[in-house]
Amino acid sequence: MCPGAVLRTFGTPFIYTPAIPTPPPQTRAPKPSKVSQESLEKARAFIQKVPAKRSLGETLLDIQRENLEALRSKATEELAIKKRGQLIEELKLSIWSREEYIEKISELESPRKCQKRAYSPEWDMGRMDNDFNF
Structure with missing residues (x-):
């Protein structure tokens, strides 16, 4: 069909015009406010x-x-109570003197001292080679 042609549809004139795309309006995005x-x-x-x-x-x-920490602390407390009871019994039986008893109780209540371990002796590497033959 030609542009501008007139068609009749159901008694009314219809003019055919091809669709021309309109360019989008050129607008900027709004600047963000401070x-x-x-x-x-x-x-x-x-x-x-x-x-x-x-x-x-x-x-x-x-x-x-x-749970394990609670059980460990409970067992430690029970052991300390048993040791105190044993020390009292030993004091009653005159195994320990009063001063020795007080010293033992203070050892019980104080934290354990870390003991230094002995250093490892020098190893004879020549013997090691003979022992481990791969």
Whole structure:
């Protein structure tokens, strides 16, 4: 069909004109305001990373660790009570003097001293080669 041709449809004239695309309006994006920039930066300062969710296994391990620590501390306290009772019995039987008893009790209540271990002796590397033949 030719442009500008007149057609008749149901008694009314219809003029065919090809569609000409209209160019989009040239507009700029709005500039961000300083107020919104400041509020964004203030919000960024308060944003924190969400901690990773703990798995069931990690939770069970923590519960087990806490239970073992509680059992260990309970056993340690019971052992200390038994040792104190034994020391009192030994004091009553005059195995220890009063000063020795006080010294033993203070040793019981103070933390254990770390003992230095003996250093390893020098190794004879010539013998090692003979012992381990690969």
